[in-house]
Amino acid sequence: MSESHSVDFKSYLRRCIYVFVAVVCTTSLMICASYLPHYSWAVKVVLILAVACVNAFIVAGFLMHLLSEKKMIYLLLGFTACFFAGLMGLTIYAMHDMPSGTSFH
Amino acid sequence: MEIPYAVQPRPDTGLYNAKAGIWLFLASEVMLFGALFSAYVLLRVGAVPGEWPHGWLNVTLGTINTLVLALSAITTLLAWVACKTRQFDKFKFFHACTLLLALTFLCIKGYEYHDKWIHYEIQLTDGRIADGHMLENNPKEDYVVIEGRYVADEKDLYDLRAQKDIKTGEIKIPRPQIKEMENYGPWHNTYLALYFTLTGLHALHILGGSIVIGYLWGPGRRMWKTDPERFTNRVEVSGLFWHFVDLVWIFLFPVLYLM
Amino acid sequence: MRPPVHTSFPYDAEHDEHEQHHARHDPGFWRTYIFSTDHKIIGIQYGFTALCFMLFGFFLLLLMRWQIAHPGAPVPFIGPLLEKVLGPVMAGNGAISPDLYNSFGAMHGTIMIFLAVVPLAFAAFGNYVVPLMIGAPDMAFPRVNMASYQAYVLGGIVMVVSFFIPGGAAQAGWTSYSPLATSIPTHGQAFWLVGMVLLITSSLLGAVNFIATIIQLRAPGMTWMRLPFFVWAQFVTAFLLLLAFPPLEAAGIMQLMDNLAHTSFFLPTGLAIGGHLAHVSGGGSPLLWQHLFWFLGHPEVYVLILPAMGIVCEILANNTRKPIWGYKSLVYSALAIGFLSFIVWAHHMYLTGMGQKIATFFQTTTMIISIPSVIILTCLLISLWGGSIRFNTPMLFALGFLPMFGIGGLTGLPLGLAPADIYLHDTYYVIAHFHYVVAPGTIFALFAGIYYWFPKMTGRMMNEFWGRVHFWGSFVFMNVVFMPMFAQGMEGMLRRMADGGVNYSAARVPGALATLPNSIMALHTWILWGAMALGLAQIPFIINLFWSIKHGEVAKSDNPWQSTTLEWQTPTPPPHGNFDRPPRVCRSPYEYSVPGHAADFTPQNEPDIPMTAPKISPAPAVH
Numbered sequence: 001m002s003e004s005h006s007v008d009f010k011s012y013l014r015r016c017i018y019v020f021v022a023v024v025c026t027t028s029l030m031i032c033a034s035y036l037p038h039y040s041w042a043v044k045v046v047l048i049l050a051v052a053c054v055n056a057f058i059v060a061g062f063l064m065h066l067l068s069e070k071k072m073i074y075l076l077l078g079f080t081a082c083f084f085a086g087l088m089g090l091t092i093y094a095m096h097d098m099p100s101g102t103s104f105h
Numbered sequence: 106m107e108i109p110y111a112v113q114p115r116p117d118t119g120l121y122n123a124k125a126g127i128w129l130f131l132a133s134e135v136m137l138f139g140a141l142f143s144a145y146v147l148l149r150v151g152a153v154p155g156e157w158p159h160g161w162l163n164v165t166l167g168t169i170n171t172l173v174l175a176l177s178a179i180t181t182l183l184a185w186v187a188c189k190t191r192q193f194d195k196f197k198f199f200h201a202c203t204l205l206l207a208l209t210f211l212c213i214k215g216y217e218y219h220d221k222w223i224h225y226e227i228q229l230t231d232g233r234i235a236d237g238h239m240l241e242n243n244p245k246e247d248y249v250v251i252e253g254r255y256v257a258d259e260k261d262l263y264d265l266r267a268q269k270d271i272k273t274g275e276i277k278i279p280r281p282q283i284k285e286m287e288n289y290g291p292w293h294n295t296y297l298a299l300y301f302t303l304t305g306l307h308a309l310h311i312l313g314g315s316i317v318i319g320y321l322w323g324p325g326r327r328m329w330k331t332d333p334e335r336f337t338n339r340v341e342v343s344g345l346f347w348h349f350v351d352l353v354w355i356f357l358f359p360v361l362y363l364m
Numbered sequence: 365m366r367p368p369v370h371t372s373f374p375y376d377a378e379h380d381e382h383e384q385h386h387a388r389h390d391p392g393f394w395r396t397y398i399f400s401t402d403h404k405i406i407g408i409q410y411g412f413t414a415l416c417f418m419l420f421g422f423f424l425l426l427l428m429r430w431q432i433a434h435p436g437a438p439v440p441f442i443g444p445l446l447e448k449v450l451g452p453v454m455a456g457n458g459a460i461s462p463d464l465y466n467s468f469g470a471m472h473g474t475i476m477i478f479l480a481v482v483p484l485a486f487a488a489f490g491n492y493v494v495p496l497m498i499g500a501p502d503m504a505f506p507r508v509n510m511a512s513y514q515a516y517v518l519g520g521i522v523m524v525v526s527f528f529i530p531g532g533a534a535q536a537g538w539t540s541y542s543p544l545a546t547s548i549p550t551h552g553q554a555f556w557l558v559g560m561v562l563l564i565t566s567s568l569l570g571a572v573n574f575i576a577t578i579i580q581l582r583a584p585g586m587t588w589m590r591l592p593f594f595v596w597a598q599f600v601t602a603f604l605l606l607l608a609f610p611p612l613e614a615a616g617i618m619q620l621m622d623n624l625a626h627t628s629f630f631l632p633t634g635l636a637i638g639g640h641l642a643h644v645s646g647g648g649s650p651l652l653w654q655h656l657f658w659f660l661g662h663p664e665v666y667v668l669i670l671p672a673m674g675i676v677c678e679i680l681a682n683n684t685r686k687p688i689w690g691y692k693s694l695v696y697s698a699l700a701i702g703f704l705s706f707i708v709w710a711h712h713m714y715l716t717g718m719g720q721k722i723a724t725f726f727q728t729t730t731m732i733i734s735i736p737s738v739i740i741l742t743c744l745l746i747s748l749w750g751g752s753i754r755f756n757t758p759m760l761f762a763l764g765f766l767p768m769f770g771i772g773g774l775t776g777l778p779l780g781l782a783p784a785d786i787y788l789h790d791t792y793y794v795i796a797h798f799h800y801v802v803a804p805g806t807i808f809a810l811f812a813g814i815y816y817w818f819p820k821m822t823g824r825m826m827n828e829f830w831g832r833v834h835f836w837g838s839f840v841f842m843n844v845v846f847m848p849m850f851a852q853g854m855e856g857m858l859r860r861m862a863d864g865g866v867n868y869s870a871a872r873v874p875g876a877l878a879t880l881p882n883s884i885m886a887l888h889t890w891i892l893w894g895a896m897a898l899g900l901a902q903i904p905f906i907i908n909l910f911w912s913i914k915h916g917e918v919a920k921s922d923n924p925w926q927s928t929t930l931e932w933q934t935p936t937p938p939p940h941g942n943f944d945r946p947p948r949v950c951r952s953p954y955e956y957s958v959p960g961h962a963a964d965f966t967p968q969n970e971p972d973i974p975m976t977a978p979k980i981s982p983a984p985a986v987h
Contacts, residue, residue, distance in 0.1 A: 097719030
């Protein structure tokens with residue numbers, strides 16, 4: 001009985017080590033990306049955020065068991081993501097769509 | 106009638122109550138930090154070009170904090186697995202690690218805050234700016250001593266990434282020469298305002314999460330004897346919160362430290 | 365010491381442990397009434413506190429209307445008291461100074477919305493009724509429920525205390541726009557922000573509780589499409605609170621940093637206060653505050669109206685003795701309103717210099733969201749057709765809600781259209797519009813709910829005669845107060861003017877091109893008298909409410925309104941745990957006047973009875 005327990009535990013431990021290694025890799029990638037010469041900040045920002053999203057996916061998917069969660073949770077998070085995108089997107093769009101000759105602030 | 110599905114999951118949703126509750130709460134937290142990140146984006150994109158700080162934060166310390174928090178997320182998960190496999194000793198060990206790592210995180214953060222607190226921008230009457238860490242600021246004396254440098258224009262203080270080999274030394278400035286003196290607190294500019302607010306709120310969440318995990322590790326562990334299943338659920342739910350706090354840092358770190 | 369929760373599957377009837385649980389469970393006065401975790405007590409606590417705040421907000425309104433009708437004149441009767449309590453600067457000579465008027469305006473709005481209507485509509489009714497309606501023993505998280513109420517009370521206390529600090533309460537409107545909110549020399553704004561953070565925390569905890577309860581604790585057989593519409597309305601409302609409040613909390617934290625830590629989240633570069641350059645770093649954005657505020661602000665108005673629609677639906681079904689018309693349309697419309705309400709917010713910001721594309725986007729979504737609202741109102745109206753209508757007090761209020769909400773909703777349309785809003789923004793037209801929706805709209809529904817569910821809470825009926833007096837008085841005088849404001853707004857009278865527009869009146873500046881005519885200014889007196897009469901009309905209600913608790917006519921049964929929904933199938937008042945065993949739901953929520961049934965209503969948990977005659981067994985073959 002306890003053997004099967006420790007087997008379960010060991011497999012989880014192995015998975016966790018993989019996740020940690022993945023996090024170390026993504027973090028290093030982000031740091032390297034930020035120091036890249038010859039690229040504009042806009043490009044670097046997109047790159048860094050993309051890597052951050054991968055990192056977030058790993059943490060959320062494996063450590064938070066999101067990949068094995070129930071439909072109800074996906075629905076809730078889907079709506080949340082929608083509204084967050086709306087908040088950020090529309091606010092920034094409002095900033096850019098100004099009558100000619102005027103500016104934000 | 107007892108409240109159903111407090112421990113066993115409800116068949117059609119597959120969730121037990123606390124799990125539904127914590128995911129709902131995390132959704133609201135996504136909106137909270139999301140609004141702050143939106144504020145960051147708006148204020149940064151709307152800032153005068155060339156006047157947004159780069160490289161003001163210590164990337165090494167930030168990286169250490171990132172790895173510390175990632176490790177704590179893993180120890181949190183393993184603590185839950187230990188509960189699931191009824192290995193209480195392992196649970197105690199892993200959550201002790203989690204708490205120590207959280208403490209480490211907060212200490213490093215405190216050090217970083219202190220570093221900004223004693224960092225001054227001093228505008229002199231002759232138009233130059235002295236910028237550095239305060240070494241001596243005795244009100245009785247008529248001078249201040251900073252470890253820093255002189256710059257001709259405030260714009261030179263913004264992009265530290267672009268400047269190679271910044272040389273600093275001890276500078277003694279007589280008080281009559283000082284026009285204005287301000288430390289790098291949240292009032293100094295919008296970047297620091299966002300930095301302190303975002304990381305401050307995040308640190309409060311770390312503190313809150315630590316208190317809950319500390320309670321489960323300490324006095325709360327009585328429930329392990331009476332109702333191990335329910336205790337395991339509590340560990341899972343608090344672990345989910347902790348992972349969320351780690352998730353926020355995963356975005357905070359690059360946004361504040363690397364961009 | 366809490367008894368251990370047994371971990372066996374909940375539908376095992378473990379009576380011994382159940383009885384043990386009750387024997388240990390003698391909590392005493394404090395645990396029963398003050399620090400209760402029972403959803404019914406918490407619901408009543410919320411209701412009582414919210415009604416007190418509503419009365420307080422109403423007094424602020426009366427003071428404001430006095431000032432508008434008689435600018436600068438000492439307030440009769442309570443002027444000296446005002447001066448004594450608030451000081452000679454704010455209330456010198458017993459008159460309301462402009463700063464004091466502004467603080468009344470800001471606090472009237474804040475208190476009515478966040479301390480009165482939302483706690484009453486969502487938290488009070490929701491807490492009491494929803495678990496009963498879905499067949500649950502309590503909310504999913506009873507202790508979180510208690511914490512939620514306590515955070516609400518704390519927030520309320522902070523708000524009220526702010527009146528008494530030097531400088532007075534918040535004065536920058538309930539919208540607290542920066543940079544004004546950071547420039548006013550009072551800590552009242554900081555108090556307001558702290559109060560808001562507490563109230564938001566309370567709402568968030570409540571929202572989590574409601575959604576988890578409705579998802580997880582529905583009784584067996586209570587499928588989603590068998591939920592009473594009131595539960596659907598509360599479900600959507602909880603989602604709005606859950607996802608829309610946090611950005612305001614974030615903004616509130618940032619404005620608090622602006623106020624206390626001198627940051628510049630919302631303060632632009634080059635800001636001057638009092639003629640001098642402000643000593644702030646600048647670089648902030650006042651519009652950012654507006655975006656974050658209205659991201660909550662708009663869903664908030666649906667938080668105000670949805671529970672009311674839910675209550676009206678229940679009462680209409682019950683008092684027409686027929687099912688609600690278009691149950692599915694109601695549900696889908698409520699869901700649509702919930703979703704769309706997150707992407708319409710900037711119609712409150714048309715005059716901030718937005719570009720045409722973004723203004724058109726928000727105008728489009730605003731027009732679209734009016735469709736589900738109209739669908740809901742239409743379904744409720746059509747539900748009356750062919751009904752056997754009983755005109756009791758709850759029904760009168762529910763019926764009154766319909767045209768009032770109609771007026772309120774329809775007058776919102778010109779405000780949602782950007783070109784019309786350019787003229788109407790910040791005028792009294794806006795005030796009339798939203799008051800019609802909330803005051804004779806939501807508040808009527810809340811009154812209806814109080815009269816309706818009173819017998820379930822107390823076992824007694826409220827007095828019918830005084831209920832009608834309350835209704836007719838409120839109905840007539842609400843219209844006397846708010847209808848003229850449409851005219852005033854269209855003539856150009858602006859909001860938040862402490863002198864009631866005297867400086868722009870024809871009397872003050874005769875011969876000027878566009879002034880407020882005397883006829884419009886004269887309406888102020890009408891409105892003042894209407895407001896006072898409206899206040900008088902509430903007195904029978906207050907007396908009725910308290911008197912009926914002990915002396916009201918005893919309800920004829922546990923289900924005096926002969927309703928189908930589950931909350932009426934419990935003892936009166938429902939005991940701790942509500943149901944002995946989980947009710948088994950077999951039918952939809954509004955089975956009134958079903959052909960073939962003996963009674964004109966069939967409760968949701970009534971088992972299926974075969975309608976055919978019992979089979980006659982064949983004669984025995986053996987003889």
